[in-house]
């Protein structure tokens with residue numbers, strides 16, 4: 381049996397420090413419960429001394445969550461540690477995470493201290509924390525840029541003082557994988573009592589190395605990884621949980637296993653993204669919208685012949701329904717055939733070749749080729765009466781913000797008015813009211829194309845209907861109209877029978 385790799389999630393502490401990502405206590409509880417459901421071993425719930433809100437969140441998360449260890453951060457300061465201990469009083473299993481800077485930069489320029497004094501303060505903090513909880517983790521801040529002899533010394537002393545976990549952060553994301561792995565190997569080889577504690581990795585992503593460094597740390601003996609969902613965190617972020625967990629799952633040569641229920645990864649990623657207002661970049665490994673989307677002809681052909689030709693992970697393993705074959709001007713005949721088959725149109729040989737030529741012409745002029753375009757290409761015009769058209773959108777904000785939308789659904793023209801927190805919200809709600817049965821709007825991303833005030837807004841949406849995702853895209857100078865068009869675009873990709881059976 382391989383070793384257990386402890387998954388320490390710091391989305392609610394290091395992740396939540398990101399400007400604009402702050403959550404209230406209720407939202408943090410939702411995330412904490414999702415992390416528990418995902419199988420996380422330790423949840424770092426906050427830094428209690430930093431604010432009454434953080435204190436309260438640690439208290440409430442401790443009450444709401446049963447299985448994971450709840451961890452509270454503190455500096456190597458008695459008051460911090462006392463407050464962390466108070467915040468943990470309802471935790472079924474509580475851990476205090478205390479520590480101090482150990483690099484020459486931190487010792488000299490931040491703490492204006494000496495190496496001896498830093499060891500004394502680190503040891504005192506661990507001993508003080510031990511009065512409150514058995515489980516004390518020590519972080520050696522900026523260990524990535526520390527002197528190896530000094531790092532070994534302080535780690536040995538804090539373990540003597542009772543530290544159960546020793547965290548070796550690459551706080552500034554400076555290390556290369558070989559260096560970071562070397563630091564962990566050094567501790568394993570040179571610290572006489574290292575077997576009495578678990579070594580933890582905590583890597584930042586300033587050079588895009590966080591996942592590689594974390595994996596290197598594990599390969600050299602670390603058995604806890606400190607990670608966040610979607611890799612959110614200070615500056616360029618922390619190590620992303622989904623990347624490390626899947627790297628370990630894919631590479632059986634790394635002798636560890638995790639308790640993460642991987643099919644829950646995708647929905648947890650989307651939950652965190654939505655609550656923290658932090659879009660996931662489309663090409664993000666594992667959870668980006670394009671992570672399982674194939675657009676070039678050679679790849680599409682390969683994937684359709686045998687998925688593993690171009691995919692190392694079955695999307696279902698991380699909770700993504702299926703790989704997608706996106707139709708673009710670079711798509712091949714196999715991809716076109718795949719989409720036509722799905723629409724019940726079976727073409728072969730010369731017929732397929734002709735439609736493919738027309739398809740390429742269309743794809744050159746149109747970015748997103750949908751179902752309606754394909755059916756038009758093969759001469760099977762759809763019964764237009766079944767489609768949803770946006771006929772009118774008006775919105776006003778005299779005190780209350782409301783919007784009126786007129787849709788043509790089939791041969792009926794329907795109108796609805798809704799209020800919202802903003803015009804986009806009001807318009808989308810009005811559309812939702814008219815479309816029955818309702819769909820679940822799961823992802824909504826607005827991007828500016830340039831930087832001027834006359835900017836074009838590009839909207840991407842993902843809606844769920846009967847457990848299947850459908851995507852809508854639109855761009856317009858008016859952000860409200862761009863959102864409305866993107867929503868209607870997604871709705872038009874849902875098979876008409878889904879509406880008819882309502």
Ligand code: KIV
Nearest residue numbers: 394519521522549551
């Ligand atoms: O990056 C870091 O060093 C930290 C510590 C406080 C653990 O987040």
Ligand code: ZN
Nearest residue numbers: 394549551582
């Ligand atoms: Zn950090």
